[in-house]
Amino acid sequence: MTTILGQNQYGKAENRVVKITRDGDTHHIKDLNVSVSLSGDMDEVHYSGSNANVLPTDTTKNTVFAFAKERGVESAEQFGIHLARHFVTSQEPIHRARIRIEEYAWERIEGSDAQSGKKHSFVRSGQEVRLTQVTYDGSAWEVVSGLKDLTVLNSTDSEFWGYVKDKYTTLQETNDRILATEVSGRWRFNWTDDAAEMPDWEASYQETRKHMLQAFADTYSLSLQQTMYEMGKRIIDGRSEIDEVRFSLPNKHHFLVDLEPFGLKNDNEVYFAADRPYGLIEATILRDGCKARIPVDLTNL
Numbered sequence: 578m579t580t581i582l583g584q585n586q587y588g589k590a591e592n593r594v595v596k597i598t599r600d601g602d603t604h605h606i607k608d609l610n611v612s613v614s615l616s617g618d619m620d621e622v623h624y625s626g627s628n629a630n631v632l633p634t635d636t637t638k639n640t641v642f643a644f645a646k647e648r649g650v651e652s653a654e655q656f657g658i659h660l661a662r663h664f665v666t667s668q669e670p671i672h673r674a675r676i677r678i679e680e681y682a683w684e685r686i687e688g689s690d691a692q693s694g695k696k697h698s699f700v701r702s703g704q705e706v707r708l709t710q711v712t713y714d715g716s717a718w719e720v721v722s723g724l725k726d727l728t729v730l731n732s733t734d735s736e737f738w739g740y741v742k743d744k745y746t747t748l749q750e751t752n753d754r755i756l757a758t759e760v761s762g763r764w765r766f767n768w769t770d771d772a773a774e775m776p777d778w779e780a781s782y783q784e785t786r787k788h789m790l791q792a793f794a795d796t797y798s799l800s801l802q803q804t805m806y807e808m809g810k811r812i813i814d815g816r817s818e819i820d821e822v823r824f825s826l827p828n829k830h831h832f833l834v835d836l837e838p839f840g841l842k843n844d845n846e847v848y849f850a851a852d853r854p855y856g857l858i859e860a861t862i863l864r865d866g867c868k869a870r871i872p873v874d875l876t877n878l
């Protein structure tokens with residue numbers, strides 16, 4: 578043999594499952610995009626084409642939909658845990674399951690008549706996408722959750738000055754600028770053992786998001802790096818179930834427009850929102866004594 582098989586995994590990606598839970602007239606919606614990736618004793622299907630160990634990707638898709646009915650969707654994390662456990666424990670050749678889930682949020686539309694009792698109309702929130710990745714190898718769990726596309730802006734309390742200047746530097750120092758970013762963040766839970774008590778995944782998400790947003794709002798910023806560190810620190814200090822946070826924050830630059838040619842003064846009022854290029858500020862914030870495990874490049878997660 579001149580070649581050998583390296584790391585391999587397979588499954589059905591992007592199963593779009595919408596679960597409606599009916600509580601009388603009041604309906605609840607969970608809207609998920611679930612990707613299943615399995616690995617284990619899969620040499621033969623690659624070397625000889627024997628499918629003897631292959632649970633079809635079509636079956637993994639069906640399992641996602643069947644589990645939405647059978648187990649319900651309490652939280653993205655809990656749903657991922659049910660699926661990962663099922664694949665690893667029910668299929669001998671499968672040693673590891675990785676379940677990635679994106680969750681899209683919906684808000685209720687209130688009818689014009691509050692008494693009308695209509696509780697089944699929703700508008701998709703233009704907010705963030707919630708994310709989780711659950712990995713199980715038959716003994717240890719790894720749960721990394723997070724979000725992307727959460728756009729935030731401070732219209733003051735942001736300065737940037739005192740930086741290195743060389744012959745190519747043209748940026749003007751400022752002590753009052755707009756600070757805006759589209760948060761992509763991931764946090765790793767220290768729950769790894771079935772015997773240990775599980776976090777309350779829903780409460781954890783809501784509180785972590787709140788810590789992050791409050792730190793963004795509360796921090797008088799001398800750089801996006803400083804604000805980002807405060808956001809991570811607030812999460813680690815406030816949430817004992819989380820040991821590691823990773824952020825990727827594009828600095829969404831807002832440049833003051835020169836209105837002098839029109840005889841107008843721009844008193845920090847009119848900005849050009851540039852879409853590219855953008856500064857890209859990234860870091861991991863860790864609980865002291867813990868190891869970093871979230872990939873540096875979040876697009877790889």
Ligand SMILES: O=c1[nH]c(=O)c2[nH]c(=O)[nH]c2[nH]1
Binds near residue numbers: 737799802828856
């Ligand atoms: O918050 C910032 N951090 C930087 O590293 C940087 N660099 C830059 O040009 N503008 C900014 N802003």
